[in-house]
Amino acid sequence: MKADPAVQRRLLELADADAELARVTHQRRTxxxxxxxxxxxxxxxxxxxxxxxxxxxxxxxxxxxxxxxxxxxxxxxxxxxxxxxxxxxxxxxxxxxxxxxxxxxxxxxxxxxxxxxxxxxxxxxxxxxxxxxxxxxxxxxxxxxxxxxxxxxxxxxxxxxxxxxxxxxxxxxLPQVPEPLLGLYERVRSNKGIGAALLRARRCGACRLELDRSAISRISAAAADEVLTCEECGAILVRTGESGL
CATH class of the missing domain: 1.10.287.1490 (Helix Hairpins)
Incomplete structure (x- = not known):
């Protein structure tokens, strides 16, 4: 799946909003x-x-x-x-x-x-x-x-x-994210809890695991508009200058 890098970064904002909404739901119960x-x-x-x-x-x-x-x-x-x-x-x-x-x-x-x-x-x-x-x-x-x-x-x-x-x-x-990308995000979020996360210093922001060399090589070789996911947790990995690639 392809998506403009700027659009992919919108997923981080969406994930941040969803994370806080999940915290609100949890806090209501607890x-x-x-x-x-x-x-x-x-x-x-x-x-x-x-x-x-x-x-x-x-x-x-x-x-x-x-x-x-x-x-x-x-x-x-x-x-x-x-x-x-x-x-x-x-x-x-x-x-x-x-x-x-x-x-x-x-x-x-x-x-x-x-x-x-x-x-x-x-x-x-x-x-x-x-x-x-x-x-x-x-x-x-x-x-x-x-x-x-x-x-x-x-x-x-x-x-x-x-x-x-x-x-x-x-x-x-939501209107700023294309339907295919949004659909993937929602499916991952529904199954794993976090739909997208920042790849920072070669570590997935969702599962907090550091990616191995083969995964980093694959990500480094991928086009900027390629939509990538974490092999461990399935979250969409959003690449920025902090990713350490």
């Missing part, structure tokens, strides 16, 4: 912020679960406290009724004995219920502190997630800018 966000999301879920757990426990304790308070109120109401009956003095001796026994039982029951209520309130206070701590920890986790997402978005915006610039360069370069 941004450190992506792993950071994934970890931050796991942390947020764990912290949110912890907060929900304390909220659920608080709700359960609140219900238990209300039940206990209602029971204490019921015992006090029964005690007040019994004492009112005693104060009236209209009960029989047997009823008096029964009321006194019931009052003693109610007092013991009230003491037990109040002790249980105190324990519940102490438990609730401890869980309330846990709940406040869990809320703070969730807020910190959400802030860390938001920060990582912001940095990811900034990095992606930079990559978008680079890609837009290189895409524009590529669109400008």
């Amino acid at each position: 941004l450190p912020e992506l792993d950071e966000i994934a970890e931050a999301e796991r942390t947020v879920r764990a912290k949110r679960d912890a907060l929900v757990a304390t909220e659920t426990t608080l709700a359960d304790l609140d219900r238990e406290v209300k039940r206990q308070e209602k029971e204490i109120d019921a015992v006090r109401a029964r005690e007040d009724r019994d004492r009112a009956m005693l104060a009236e003095g209209s009960v029989s001796a047997k009823q008096l004995t029964d009321l006194e026994h019931e009052l003693a039982t109610l007092q013991r029951r009230q003491t037990t219920l109040e002790d249980d209520l105190l324990e519940l309130m102490e438990r609730r206070e401890a869980v309330e502190l846990d709940n406040q701590h869990a809320a703070v920890e969730l807020a910190k986790a959400e802030e860390a997630l938001a920060d990582a997402a912001r940095r990811r978005d900034e990095a992606l915006a930079d990559l978008d800018t680079t890609q837009a610039r290189r895409d524009a360069e590529r669109r400008t370069l």
